[in-house]
Amino acid sequence: MRGIVFDIDDTLYCRQVMLIKAAEIVLGVSIPDWQEFMRVYYEKSDVNMQMLESGEVSTHDINGWRYNETFRILGLPYDPEDGGKAADTYLELQSHMQVSEDMTKVLDAFAADPSIKLGILTAGESKHQWNKVDMLGLDRWFDRSNIIVSGDTPYMKPDIELFRMFESRWGIAPADLWMIGDSYKHDIKGALDAGWHALWINRRFLGPQEITPDITVESDKELTDALTKTFC
Ligand SMILES: [Mg+2]
DSSP states (O other): OEEEEEOSBTTTBOHHHHHHHHHHHHHTSOOSOHHHHHHHHHHHHHHTHHHHHTTSSOHHHHHHHHHHHHHHHTTOOOOTTHHHHHHHHHHHHHTTOOOOHHHHHHHHHHHTOTTEEEEEEEOSOHHHHHHHHHHTTGGGTSOGGGEEEGGGSSOOTTOHHHHHHHHHHHTOOGGGEEEEESOIIIIIHHHHHTTOEEEEEOTTOOOOOSSOOSEEEOSHHHHHHHHHHHHO
8 A cells, every 4th residue: 555645735726827927917017037926936835825724814914025025136117016916816726726647547546446545645724625636526535634734733844744644554664755846945854854755846947956756757747647657
């Protein structure tokens, strides 16, 4: 028996496209350097994750602040209310999000294999993350009892306890467990520290990290190819 645990954002669907599109719609300009935009935005996302998970601030307010900070740092023309507007637009775009055709095929194959357990480990505000589970229709492949939103637990990614929860729930040893995610710090490092295998989707094209994951890919195509090759 093997267990495969997925992150949601920028793993089971590509969030970056929607984050940038929302900024472009509100500012009425095209973002010249997507990679730099996402680098700054994610840097700001790391600042107050704890406040978000504890419910001190809402996802909408935090996203508005992240947008304004990113606009300011990149020297994009903006009004103070544009961050909030971009956060609204992003939420609207998110209501139409889908799991890609290729990822659907991979998940269908995994779900049909009795020797594979599928789980989700996601960070963020509980209500917001469960909404995504519903909007993406993830319970087609993932039993709800195998979905852990860190906001529902006393722990934050990459706390090793979150990984231990899957081990005890499934009775599967760390060596037979895999974490699939896009954040080295939150998904990959935690899994490797727990003795798991890890597949890293390095969407931000970062350089070598502290511990080298078992597999590193840089695009959705490479991701689904690697999943098929490794588990099918
Ligand atoms: Mg992610």
